[in-house]
Amino acid sequence: MSLLASVARRSSARFVSPRMTLQSLQEFLAGVDSNYAGLASKLYPEYQSVKELAAADHANLQTLGIRAGIVGVIIQAAKGAGGSGPGHPAILPDDSATFAARLFAPFALDETDFPLHCSAAVLSSMLSEPPAASVPVPQSLLSSCNSKWTDRQHPLFVLEKDTSAPALVPMLHTAVCHAVPRGRPSELLMTPFWNAIGMEFPEQIGQLLGLDIVIDRNVEEMTITERLLKCDYMCKLEYRPCIVGEDKSNPNQQQEAVQDAVDKYRTVNAVTYGRLGYILMVTMAGSWMAVHGMPLIANLQTQDLISLVRPFEIVSPFGRTKAVTTAINLTRWILTVGKLQLLPPAPAADLNEALVRPSPYLGADPLAQPGKLTIHLGYIDKTVHVPSAHLQALLSVYGLLKAKKIPNAISCRWLHVGGHSVQLQHPMPIYSATGTDYHMVSMRLEPVGANWLPPSPVQLYNLTESLLTTLRALHAHGHVHRDIRSENILSVSSGWMLIDWELAAPSGSPVFWHGTAFPPGMYPGVSWGASA
Numbered sequence: 001m002s003l004l005a006s007v008a009r010r011s012s013a014r015f016v017s018p019r020m021t022l023q024s025l026q027e028f029l030a031g032v033d034s035n036y037a038g039l040a041s042k043l044y045p046e047y048q049s050v051k052e053l054a055a056a057d058h059a060n061l062q063t064l065g066i067r068a069g070i071v072g073v074i075i076q077a078a079k080g081a082g083g084s085g086p087g088h089p090a091i092l093p094d095d096s097a098t099f100a101a102r103l104f105a106p107f108a109l110d111e112t113d114f115p116l117h118c119s120a121a122v123l124s125s126m127l128s129e130p131p132a133a134s135v136p137v138p139q140s141l142l143s144s145c146n147s148k149w150t151d152r153q154h155p156l157f158v159l160e161k162d163t164s165a166p167a168l169v170p171m172l173h174t175a176v177c178h179a180v181p182r183g184r185p186s187e188l189l190m191t192p193f194w195n196a197i198g199m200e201f202p203e204q205i206g207q208l209l210g211l212d213i214v215i216d217r218n219v220e221e222m223t224i225t226e227r228l229l230k231c232d233y234m235c236k237l238e239y240r241p242c243i244v245g246e247d248k249s250n251p252n253q254q255q256e257a258v259q260d261a262v263d264k265y266r267t268v269n270a271v272t273y274g275r276l277g278y279i280l281m282v283t284m285a286g287s288w289m290a291v292h293g294m295p296l297i298a299n300l301q302t303q304d305l306i307s308l309v310r311p312f313e314i315v316s317p318f319g320r321t322k323a324v325t326t327a328i329n330l331t332r333w334i335l336t337v338g339k340l341q342l343l344p345p346a347p348a349a350d351l352n353e354a355l356v357r358p359s360p361y362l363g364a365d366p367l368a369q370p371g372k373l374t375i376h377l378g379y380i381d382k383t384v385h386v387p388s389a390h391l392q393a394l395l396s397v398y399g400l401l402k403a404k405k406i407p408n409a410i411s412c413r414w415l416h417v418g419g420h421s422v423q424l425q426h427p428m429p430i431y432s433a434t435g436t437d438y439h440m441v442s443m444r445l446e447p448v449g450a451n452w453l454p455p456s457p458v459q460l461y462n463l464t465e466s467l468l469t470t471l472r473a474l475h476a477h478g479h480v481h482r483d484i485r486s487e488n489i490l491s492v493s494s495g496w497m498l499i500d501w502e503l504a505a506p507s508g509s510p511v512f513w514h515g516t517a518f519p520p521g522m523y524p525g526v527s528w529g530a531s532a
Contacts, residue, residue, distance in 0.1 A: 096168040102133035103168075104209060104328060106336040120306045123278070123293055127308050127329045136160035141173045156324065175324045176317070209335065212236040233282060235334055238343050240273065242334050243280045251286035254311055258283050258292060259302055266300040274344030274450050274491065276337060280308070280330060287315050289323055291330070344450035344491065352376060369438065379413065379446045384502055385438040393505040394441065395422060400477055401501065408470045410499045413444040449490030449497050463489065466496040480507050 107126055137145075137157045145154040156172055212235070233245030244265065246257040261281045273279070278293040291309035294300065314323045337343065355373045369385040386394055395415070402412045415422050417439050454460040467489060474481060483503040490497050 099133070099135050099168055100209060103131055103135060104331045104335060105132045106339045107332055109336065120293065120308065123306070124308045126333060127291060127326055129325075129329055129332075130155055131325065131328055132332065134158040135169055135172060137169045137173070141169060144177050145173060155321070172324065175327075176320055209331065211331070211334065212239065235330070237334050237338050240343060241279070242273075242276070242337060243282065243330055245282035245284070247284045249286060251288050254283060254285035254288060254290060257285055258290075258305065262294065262300060262302050262305070265294060274452060275342045278306070280333060281305070282330070285311075287313050289314050289326070291326060344452045369440075375448060378448070379444055380448055381442070381444055383440065383442045386441045386502070388437050388439060390505065391417070391439050391441070393509060394502060396506070397479055397501050397504040398443065400474075400479070405477065406470060406473050408466045408495065408497050409474075410445050410447075410449075410497055410501070413446060415441065415443040417441055445499075447492055447497075449492040449499070451487055451489075452491040453486075463496045467498060470498045474504075475507070478506050479504055 293306035
């Protein structure tokens with residue numbers, strides 16, 4: 001699938017194909033916003049008028065998510081309908097997406113080496129590579145760039161009579177040539193980092209390549225560890241932050257910026273990131289920029305970070321060019337992650353949002369209440385209504401899990417029955433105070449995993465060995481799981497894990513639901529425990 005087709009498929013309302021006709025452009029604009037219903041026909045063929053109106057209505061363009069790139073689209077549509085207009089030179093097509101695809105092309109690496117097993121030296125080298133392609137620019141822009149470059153030829157650009165990428169070139173030119181303001185507080189959109197890469201440059205690239213760039217401090221990001229904390233910068237792939245960043249106003253706060261990012265993401269896990277080995281972390285302290293690799297391991301500490309780009313000051317022409325090159329290579333890195341399909345399927349539910357699912361005990365009693373599941377970044381909250389006759393068996397099983405006596409199995413931090421905490425190591429008999437046949441059991445479980453098929457025969461062998469080790473230990477304690485199926489075997493950073501223990505019981509216990517397994521077909525399309 002082409003880049004344009006891919007972006008259009010992801011978000012057709014955010015992207016306009018530069019090859020559309022004048023009529024289709026009018027139809028598109030009329031459908032998106034009535035203010036633009038007659039824009040192209042009204043302004044055609046006056047190029048200058050298009051520029052003026054687009055600039056005057058920039059806020060509305062931003063709302064549409066199209067930004068100033070629509071100018072090039074209108075110009076190209078007008079040209080395709082009959083010419084470039086009287087008194088104006090021919091304007092080449094707006095091929096910003098084409099040149100962005102070349103400039104930000106994924107790294108060509110063997111997937112076995114990237115990035116899970118990628119060494120720090122290789123990662124660091126990748127982020128320092130020169131641009132994958134040069135962007136054609138007119139002499140008027142290239143001269144100002146070359147005046148700041150010692151060898152008289154800026155590596156980002158190649159001279160051309162007319163520009164073939166009008167939406168992209170000004171962003172790159174601004175990123176390299178505009179002065180960095182000093183003395184401003186380091187707040188979002190006022191930081192040296194954002195000025196160094198051209199203010200809207202990340203958003204522009206995000207639109208061209210179909211990435212979700214978040215640069216608003218006021219947007220609550222639901223994937224970080226502490227719900228109310230926010231990340232100053234992030235680039236998402238398939239809704240998951242793979243590049244994050246922190247800004248501080250003082251050059252002496254570089255370590256504080258690093259620590260803040262670690263505190264927010266130290267519990268990242270396989271349900272979100274699968275086979276991805278690192279999150280990349282951009283930190284700014286005053287005018288100093290650095291990049292670290294954050295390994296996706298349990299109990300991450302600051303000393304586990306890998307320095308990929310050592311701190312450098314971005315106020316000089318060389319520093320600004322290095323900042324732009326680093327931003328380009330960060331994007332190439334995340335595109336490589338997408339190309340190699342290292343991220344697992346999305347979780348069964350959005351993070352921090354409760355998912356109501358049928359009770360596993362409904363086969364015995366249709367009146368039993370449904371269960372509830374909430375996936376957080378580092379743990380899972382789960383509520384089920386357990387039959388009174390099975391409660392002690394469930395407490396016994398979860399006691400084994402909490403004591404970590406069963407390898408490769410989900411662990412239980414705590415468990416409540418009817419709102420009261422239970423000591424799982426020595427559970428006391430519990431009797432219903434209301435006379436009902438069910439108890440509401442709430443529990444917090446960890447770690448979180450992804451329901452992901454083994455990618456190779458070796459992984460399938462490892463899964464089988466892991467499952468047999470789990471069952472051997474469980475049977476040695478006199479219990480059986482009674483709900484083993486593919487949906488209940490998850491991938492985690494350390495290997496494979498068996499989940500959903502609500503039906504487990506001592507060996508020989510009576511079956512308390514219809515049939516000898518979870519009733520097939522009772523709830524078509526619903527899998528109890530598919531991602532938790």
